[in-house]
Amino acid sequence: MRSVEQRRFVPLSFTMNAAVEPVDPTGTIDLAITGMTCASCVSRVEKVLSRIPGVTNASVNLATERAQVTGAAPDAATLIRAVVKAGYGATEIQPEAPPADHKSRDRRDLPHLVGAAVLTAPLLAGMVVPALMVPGWAQFALASVVQFWFGARFYRAGWNAARGLSGNMDLLVALGTSAAWGLSTWLWFRTGHAHGLYFESSALLITFVLTGKALEARARRGTVTAINALMRLRPATARVRRDGTESDVPIAAVRHGDLVVVRPGERIPVDGRIREGRAAIDASMLTGESLPVDHGVGDTVAAGAIDTDGHLVIETTAIGAETMLARIVRLVEDAQASKAPIQRLADRVSAVFVPVVLVLALVTVAGWLIAGATPSAAILNAVSVLVIACPCALGLATPTAIMVGTGMAARRGILIRDAAALERAHAVHVIAFDKTGTLTLGKPSLTRIVPADYLADVAALQSGSEHPLAEAVRTAAKGLTLPTVADFRTLPGLGVTATVGGRTLLLGNARLMAERGIALDALELDAEAMAAAGQTVSFLAEPGRALAVLGFSDTVKPSARAVVERLHKMGLRTVMLTGDGQGAADAVARQVGIDTVRAKILPADKAAAVAALRAGGQKVVAMVGDGVNDAPALAAADIGIAMGGGTDVAMETAGITLMRGDLALVADAIAVSRRTTAKIWQGLFWAFAYNVLGIPLAAFGYLSPLVAGGAMALSSVTVVGNALLLRRWRS
Known part of the structure; x- marks a missing residue:
């Protein structure tokens, strides 16, 4: 019996190592049902299973000949006895079991x-x-x-x-x-x-x-065919290097931390991180990406992808049911059985x-x-x-x-959580986009800082942040000697604060400055000029005084405008929700053709903005995002669409996950649903x-x-x- 905790990681969390959380007392059991011939049989089996004490839901699918039973207490043997007594056959489907041999x-x-x-x-x-x-x-x-x-x-x-x-x-x-x-x-x-x-x-x-x-x-x-094609991507053996000796072992014998050797032309048998070598990796069956992508030391790779031209040594981080491939297979299975x-x-x-x-x-x-x-x-x-x-x-x-439909979508890099999400997506009228990392590449660069002599302080302040703007600052400050940092704290939706070189500094947006009562004074003209140029503006300050203003530029994804035009032709209205300033948001909106812009909003405001779109007479609203701050909006929308390469929490709250950051998949997902x-x-x-x-x-x-x-x-x-x-x- 698979617990809910086990199944929770199936569809959406594609990290290689997952933390173990307390197990939910409820669970889900999958059964293979034989002897069903029509919709009346489905109704009969569902009724029989639903009557068992502890069962909260029983869903039977005639096409897959599977039953999904959720609830507390029931074990597989009890469920099977009830199905057999009703005149049908039943066996439990194990998590790693191959498809039924029809x-x-x-x-x-x-x-x-x-x-x-x-x-x-x-x-x-x-x-x-x-x-x-x-x-x-x-x-x-x-x-x-x-x-x-x-x-x-x-x-x-x-x-x-x-x-x-x-x-x-x-x-x-x-x-x-x-x-x-x-x-x-x-x-x-x-x-x-x-x-x-x-x-x-x-x-x-x-x-x-x-x-x-x-x-x-x-x-x-x-x-x-989609499930069978994914199943065939699983190599049966792996070449493992232990104590300097390489040997072929069954995939079940591979352990976390093992070094797996992959030669050109072979399928990668495990999820892991490249320790030696460089190669172009063909992951088309997993992500729908048409061309191989170059990978080197430190990059992560997934089981089932093909090493096209290089000799790799990969440190194993996930095997068997933990791999991205296994999770995709189970997601497609669950979607098809729902x-x-x-x-x-x-x-x-x-x-x-x-x-x-x-x-x-x-x-x-x-x-x-x-x-x-x-x-x-x-x-x-x-x-x-x-x-x-x-x-x-x-x-x-x-x-x-x-x-x-779900199988076809999976082959193109569109993972649909369940049949309900597939059905809802066809009725979408409004699509709301996050900006950074969704409409843009999410790799901004520091364009300007006034005055420039504060760059080392800003870089030190950002040394503990994972925000894309922090990476841009660190890149610009390479080679500089940075002061010491202590007491680093993130201010969600506003910025960061820390003690840098013995003094307290703040770095964030205009809202943070206003909340702390910090006047921008002479920096305001520079900030307005940066915003007018479409740059994202941040301010460096100490309590009571603004010190510097920074302008960041991000590149719009090449396909963004064509995708938005396609969505418009499909009869959809587009909205952009972002925490950036109005000037930067308007600049991006003009480039890609977005209908409506909501700027300077906190994560909680994004969820409220989505709710407002729904309350405004629109039937169905979809939200597209990739970051932690997008999770509330993804959950608030009728359909959440998480972009590939995004964070786990975004994927956990989405009904549709795109396996790569190609915006064209957003329109494809709606088209597949329709x-x-x-x-x-x-x-x-x-x-x-x-x-x-x-x-x-x-x-x-x-x-x-x-x-x-x-x-x-x-x-x-x-x-x-x-x-x-x-x-x-x-x-």
Whole structure:
């Protein structure tokens, strides 16, 4: 059983070493479910699991054949017993388990399909060419083998559903084909004739359904290609250097701190930091980055990436389930197994669907008998109702689209936390951007300091800060002798303070100066000139007196303007939220084409600004950011989008994580959501259309059981095939 703490690190925290926190008393268990055939099965399994004491939520996915159960106390054995008692199979999915091997199950099912088709062929030939019709006893024998041997699976699953006071596709197939077989048997015993029987109908229905399930399974295998591709990135062994000797060991035997040797052309087996060598690293399968990126000593690398041209020695910092690759795999798995809010519509329908269909079948029989039809005609029309109403497509419409959409996004470096985030993103109307590191490169340079002789003091003051402006100051002050520093403190959203060379100094923005009552005096003109030039302005001061003013310039990302224009064409409004001064913020906004600017705001103000956008009549607001100060706004937005290379806390609060700092992925994420949501609605439309149109046609005698069976099989294949078209999407 995976605790919530273990799973909390899965999607979003991509650092190599994570601190251990107290374990949450609740947990999540993943189960592989077998025997489900339609949306009604999903509803049945969810109800069974939800009734277990301690379970707070049970979500079952038909396309992945997985169940996610959360809550306190329940263990896997208890959950499995409940599922088995309901008539389905269940096993616990271990965190490092490979994907289920559906091909082996398909190989077992193929002989049943072939056998049913071979025995049905003579019956079909007699229906098409009367001269080839086999005797009544032969029809009975052939149809009986198909009905009760190759169709036994429908009886078993249908009985389990009925025993649990539920219904599913198998129950409808079993009832419909049994009615056709029973009617034919009664007519044959009564008349002894080979003509006027319907054995071919029952046998063909079984064969049709088996064929449809085979095609559906084949199509569904295409929805897990992203997971399988990521799984194949895991090397089985690693070349480890211990005590000066290199040897190949299983990946499970690698320990933290081991030195792993990677040769040109090999996949990197662990997450780590380069200690020797230099190489261009191809991480396209992890980040979607199209070209290899040069890495050297001190740089971090991730398992699954390819060393294209150099000899590397890597110090291991994460292995197995801790690696970035493993976390990406589990994030995609969890997203594909989650249930979108739109799925609730299908769930509500499926919960009552089978009982309603059974009632409609009985009404059909009664209606035709009252109208003066023969019992044979009445029963055959009822069989058509039972068969065409199978709710397979209804249960597959949403999960298959979610699986393909999240998998496709992952291959392009867009990690979506769950189906709910994917569904919400399509309705975004406003996108709010942080400035530094999001719209800009986040690597500002110190452009000017007035007076210049305070540079050493500023550099000393910034020696303990991780802020991008601090790095710019330290770069500008290289070679200078710095005074001693003590009592360093960060003032969130304002600046920093410390004792430098024995005196207290402050460094921060104009708001900090105003709060401390420090007049800018002669520095104000220089500050205004810097702000007018689009520079970020900071002030150095001591209590009661301003000492210097600093101007910083940051470079706008090359793709920023094109991405903002693309978002505008998609009908979205753009907003920039930043703690920088109005002049610097306006300059960047003009360069990239941002609609609205909110400057000089603290982190808490960013969250309030997002809330104000939502309250202003906008339906859905997305926030794009990468820093610690963006986390409140990411959490406040309907959709938080964390940029690659950002901090863990930003990623922890985001619904979508971009694996690289390419702004084009923001527009791609919205486009993927829109395309996937469209496929979901298309799938639900076709699923409902088949039933809404098909059931009345069958009830009024316009569809024979054979046509109904073919239409039912085609509906599932159509829905899954339509979802697979998502794989053709290109940015």
